[in-house]
Structure formats: C-alpha cells, structure tokens
Amino acid sequence: MAYLTQPDYVKYICSCGQLKPITSLYFCRHCLKIRCGFCICHEVDSHYCANCLENMPSSEARLKKNRCSSCFDCPSCFHTLSTRATLAQPRQAAQDAAAGGDTKVENKQPKKMYYLSCFNCRWTSRDVGIPDQPVASGGWPERTNPFTTRMNQLLDYYKAIAQQEKQEKLERERKKFAIRGKYITLTDKTGLTGAMARNIAGLPSSDGGSSSAIANFVASQASEDVDELPEDIYTKEVNLKQITSMAQRLASPEWQPATVSRLHPLAKLLSVKRSQRCRACDHNLTKPEYNPGSIKFKIELLAYYHVPEVKVISFETIKPGEKSALLIKLTNPTGHEMQVRLLQPEDLPQPEEREEPKSIEKSLEKSLNLEKEPLPETVPDKPSGVRVPASSRVCPPSMTLSLPQRDDAAEYDDDAHHDTDDVILWRKSNKIALRLEVVTESTVASGVPANALLALEYSYRNTVPPPPTAGGTLAGTTPAPRDHTLYTTVLLDLGVVSG
Amino acid sequence: MAHNNIKILPGATVCEDCTLEGDITIGGGTVIHPRVTIIAEGGPIIIAEYCIIEEYSTIIHKKSDKQENPPKPLFIGAHNVFEVGCRLEAPCGHIGESNVFECRSFVGVDIKIGSGCVIGAACHLTAPQTLIDNTVIWGSEHHIREALEKQPSQLLQLDFLSKVMPNYHRLRKPNVHKRQPSRQSQDSSPKP
Numbered sequence A: 001m002a003y004l005t006q007p008d009y010v011k012y013i014c015s016c017g018q019l020k021p022i023t024s025l026y027f028c029r030h031c032l033k034i035r036c037g038f039c040i041c042h043e044v045d046s047h048y049c050a051n052c053l054e055n056m057p058s059s060e061a062r063l064k065k066n067r068c069s070s071c072f073d074c075p076s077c078f079h080t081l082s083t084r085a086t087l088a089q090p091r092q093a094a095q096d097a098a099a100g101g102d103t104k105v106e107n108k109q110p111k112k113m114y115y116l117s118c119f120n121c122r123w124t125s126r127d128v129g130i131p132d133q134p135v136a137s138g139g140w141p142e143r144t145n146p147f148t149t150r151m152n153q154l155l156d157y158y159k160a161i162a163q164q165e166k167q168e169k170l171e172r173e174r175k176k177f178a179i180r181g182k183y184i185t186l187t188d189k190t191g192l193t194g195a196m197a198r199n200i201a202g203l204p205s206s207d208g209g210s211s212s213a214i215a216n217f218v219a220s221q222a223s224e225d226v227d228e229l230p231e232d233i234y235t236k237e238v239n240l241k242q243i244t245s246m247a248q249r250l251a252s253p254e255w256q257p258a259t260v261s262r263l264h265p266l267a268k269l270l271s272v273k274r275s276q277r278c279r280a281c282d283h284n285l286t287k288p289e290y291n292p293g294s295i296k297f298k299i300e301l302l303a304y305y306h307v308p309e310v311k312v313i314s315f316e317t318i319k320p321g322e323k324s325a326l327l328i329k330l331t332n333p334t335g336h337e338m339q340v341r342l343l344q345p346e347d348l349p350q351p352e353e354r355e356e357p358k359s360i361e362k363s364l365e366k367s368l369n370l371e372k373e374p375l376p377e378t379v380p381d382k383p384s385g386v387r388v389p390a391s392s393r394v395c396p397p398s399m400t401l402s403l404p405q406r407d408d409a410a411e412y413d414d415d416a417h418h419d420t421d422d423v424i425l426w427r428k429s430n431k432i433a434l435r436l437e438v439v440t441e442s443t444v445a446s447g448v449p450a451n452a453l454l455a456l457e458y459s460y461r462n463t464v465p466p467p468p469t470a471g472g473t474l475a476g477t478t479p480a481p482r483d484h485t486l487y488t489t490v491l492l493d494l495g496v497v498s499g
Numbered sequence B: 001m002a003h004n005n006i007k008i009l010p011g012a013t014v015c016e017d018c019t020l021e022g023d024i025t026i027g028g029g030t031v032i033h034p035r036v037t038i039i040a041e042g043g044p045i046i047i048a049e050y051c052i053i054e055e056y057s058t059i060i061h062k063k064s065d066k067q068e069n070p071p072k073p074l075f076i077g078a079h080n081v082f083e084v085g086c087r088l089e090a091p092c093g094h095i096g097e098s099n100v101f102e103c104r105s106f107v108g109v110d111i112k113i114g115s116g117c118v119i120g121a122a123c124h125l126t127a128p129q130t131l132i133d134n135t136v137i138w139g140s141e142h143h144i145r146e147a148l149e150k151q152p153s154q155l156l157q158l159d160f161l162s163k164v165m166p167n168y169h170r171l172r173k174p175n176v177h178k179r180q181p182s183r184q185s186q187d188s189s190p191k192p
C-alpha cells in the first residue's frame, strides 16, 4: 500500500539505467537482470471490454475500431453508462385500445423500456432525445459519420501505401539475398525496383489494385473559405451549460458536438491485456491469463519476488559535513536463504560487455524502434559504474548478512528478535533492520535533496533449469551455476539537506 | 437554546438515534436514518413529505446576524435525498423538491437551491449562488450541467426503508395527528 500512496523513497537502478521503485521492476530469471517497463517489449495479448469483459481477437477489435459494441461511456463525464429500466405505458396502447384492435391485450401490460444513464453526472440518453429501447443491450441508434467516404478513401490509401512498402521491402530483401544469376537485369544495375521502373516507363504497375488507390487519391486542400460567424456572436449571452467542453468535443472527433444537446453515447474503448518480454533473451517476464475476468498471471517475474527489498525506516536529518544515522529494513522475498552484503556503489564489479539484444531485428520490430532512440534522462553510465549524483555516502558494514527464506506463517509471530549488535537492530523471519551511518560532504549546499546510493550484493538461487542451448550465449560455455551472486544499486531518498 | 419542539407527522420514519434540536417538523413519508443531525437554531426547519435523510447527514438552520423576528423557517421540499455524510447549512429560505445531495457534499449559507438539482459527491458549494432547476454539479472540478428532467423519485426505496427500518431501529413515534401542524399540536408535543 505504501508503494501506491507514498512517494518512492527507494529507487532501484534498472539494468538499462532507469531509476524505478521495486514495484515497477521485473526480474528476468534467464538473464538474471532487473528489467523495467522501458527496456522490455510490450506485446498485446488480447483485447477486451473493461465493462462487459467480452474479449475478442485483434482482427475483430480492429474491425470494430477498438470499441465495444454493447457498452457506452458518458459523453458528458466519460464515466461508463449504465442501462436503466423503466416501466412505460406505451403511448400507442391507448390509441390501439380506442381503436379496439386485437393488439389491445398485449399492450395492456406496461412495457419495460431501457435508457442509458450516468451515475456520476446523471446524464441520460433521454437528455438528448434518444428514444428508450425495448431491449436491454444493443439497438442504440448509431449516428453516421458525415465523413465516411473520405475516411474510407484515406483508409484505402494508407492500406495501399502499407502494402506497397511491404512489397518493396520484400523485393529489397530478395535482391539482397538472392544468389546472383548469370544475367544482370536492368533493375540490378540501376538499383530500380520493378515497380519503379514500370512507373518511370509510364506502364501500369503489376499490382493494379493498390496503386490505383494511390494514383486516384486526392490530398486534402486547405481552404480559406469558411462560414461567416453568426451576427450575434458577440452580443448573444453565453450559456456555458449549453456548450460542450473541449474534452467532450474531442471525445467524438467525427461530430465534435458544440452544444450539449448533440452529445451522443460513446462506444466504450477496448482495453488490452499485455504480456512483457525480455528483450535480451526473448523470454516472457509477465503473461496474463487470457480470461479478462482474471487478474492473475501465468508468468509473473516481478523484481518484488526476486530482489531483496530495501525500505527506509527512519533517518536523522542530513547536514553538510556531518554523520547521520539511517535505519533501513531488508527483506528477502525468495524461498531460499539469501546472503546479502552492503557495498559502496563503486565497489561493484564492472559489468561484462554491453549486452546486445539477441535478436535485435525482432525486438526492434516489436518495440516500435524504441532502441534506436536515445535514452531519456537516466543514469548516464551502466549500473555498476554509476554516477548518480548523490549528496551523501552510506558507510556499509563489512559483514555478510544472512536472510532466511520467506515464511508466510512467520508473519503471525510478532516478537522481533532484538540484536545487541551495533549494526543489526532486529531480525524477524526474512526481514532484518540495520542501523547505518550516512556521511555528507561539507560542500553540499543546504536545501538540495538529500540522497545516498547503496549497493547490494546478494546471493540468488535460480530454480529455472538451465536451457539446453542458451548456456553458450549467456554465461560462457560452462553450464550456469544454480546459485548466483547478483548486484543491484538503490538510491535512497533522505529528504532535504538542512542548513 | 430554545426548547425542542419536534413534530413528526404520521407516516414518517424517524430513528431515535439522531440529534434533533429546535423547532422541527417532519413530513409524512419521510425517512430519517440513524445518526442524522438536524439543528434548527436560527429558526424552524420544515421537512416536507417523502424525503430521505441518510446516516451522518447534517442539516443546520444557522443563526444569522440579520435575523428576522419571528425567524423565517427553512423549508425543505418534498422528495429530497440527503445522502450519507452530506451537510446543508442554510440561514433561511427554501430548498425545492427532488434534489439530491450526494455523499459528503456541502452546501453553505447563501445558496439558493431550486428543484431537481444534484450536488455531486464531495462537492462543496460555499460561494453565494443560485442553482436554477435541474442543475447537476459533479466531480472534483465542480462541473455544471443542466439536466432535462428532474431526478426520478425514490418512492420504491422509501417504501422499502419504511418497511425495514422498524425491524432494526428504535423509532420516534409520530406525535401530530393532523395533516398540518397547528398551534394546538405544538402545545401538546411531549418530545424531549
């Protein structure tokens, strides 16, 4: 809970250099590295509606424009609309009765009619004159998009372009890898693709369908002719209750209603279930269960379950040139005993050469070429040679701490084992509280944020059987040992340097 | 503090475990949940028929400096719903009918409320203003819109509450047997 409601006092340095709290980090059991949302592949597993939990394959979702066909959002406040039932005496019933028709018996009963209503802002479909429906779901009148033809033109055009680009890429690939025959063709010599050559020669291209869409496409033209503003634009009193907000207009870009009487229920946007994949080894880090009603994961390699958790209990105010006490708590979340040693960040061994994603092309495709872009502001170096500016230094004790494995039953014992040690404050099950000393340089200006880096060396028992082939690429030719010594660095937020 | 003068009309369901101070009239069909506070310090409070006043709601008729003599009553129209934890402070005046005061909403003094208005959950109205009929206020940014029609009445809920409440709570008995409170009934009201 503290992780949800409080600022992140302890941040871990991901293997990509980003600073993140432990709850938003992953741990790849195959690379034995911490990963974060920035340095992994995000894949869409399935589309579903968050309201009715209907799930659908991506092709169907695309066809439905990623919207649910039976659920709606409020056009006024964007909350989900609920269907409400009313008993209505159909108006024709009276007329029919007067006419003495044989529908009299059926229509005597009040009919159940349904309308949409928002529990948040109390908007209802009746507010804008949408007639009540006789069935609970579906059947709501759909407004036609005034720009349907143009939209379809654009869609066709972009589809054609996508197809053409795909074709060209295939051709390029073929050319690159084709074993050169005896005959050098014109296109080989000039670097022209067949399509381009045909285009230059003015010949109809081979794939007629797509390029006709491209050829016939007319680009949009900006026009200076716009409707005059109404005469009373400056004199008419503005009633803000009648005018839609910007957010309300942009929520339905096709119509962009200017007045609230033109608001129309918005088909609910679909949500996606994502799975996450390590970019270096292509293994899944998380994989949700397919059923949208389930919040469980089939694979859930979160750092929270594998990396020792550091929490700040309390600390003395950081003052320039002085020593302050710092109390932290370490927790071993794994099912195996863990040996932990606290180090200075510069004591960490240099990492092995920069890791390259195994299948860079594939990863690139998947992550929308994220890798090509420069990293945002992060730790400029690799984690072990960290140069995070920290105001203070932690003096780590030169002892190895042993943390027992997690024991859920021990949660209920509340007698913490108090140590007389200078460093160890208490032990309790898989947790240990330490008293450390923080030294602050006298040159640190008061008022700046106080923080300190702390490096951890911890033993980790890998329960994954080593894959038969991956051993060669990751850990040299020797089979990977099942017990590993891993390192991580955390940045502790210690408030503000006081004067 | 003037002595309490609570008039409960027949058909009203008023729990014993609530604070009623001053001159208060509660209309028939109205349901007052436990732990409700109604304080008529600046003048009488008249609550019309078929209102629901939920737990921890507070309705105060505040004393004001320019008090008239005799003090004007605070009249709360029919079919108003005061949801859990809401607070209404009005020096005098008139609350229309079919309004909804959602959970933990606050309506301060100098606010005139028409009919069919909704004060959204946790919305605080403090500046002097007049809410015209069918105004809906919602959200932390106090968005305002105008509904087309009044909020649907809660008759089913009222019916249910008036049947269920006596099974679980001690109730105050109606002490007025005429339709309209009159001089005579005021004299004979025995409530503490």
Ligand SMILES: [Zn+2]
Pocket (backbone or CB within 6 Å): A028, A029, A030, A031, A032, A278, A279, A280, A281, A282, A283
């Ligand atoms: Zn990996």
Ligand SMILES: [Zn+2]
Pocket (backbone or CB within 6 Å): A014, A015, A016, A017, A018, A034, A035, A036, A037, A038, A039, A040
């Ligand atoms: Zn990362």
Ligand SMILES: [Zn+2]
Pocket (backbone or CB within 6 Å): A049, A050, A051, A052, A053, A054, A068, A069, A070, A071, A268
């Ligand atoms: Zn849905």
Ligand SMILES: [Zn+2]
Pocket (backbone or CB within 6 Å): A074, A075, A076, A077, A078, A079, A118, A119, A120, A121, A122, A123
């Ligand atoms: Zn709404």
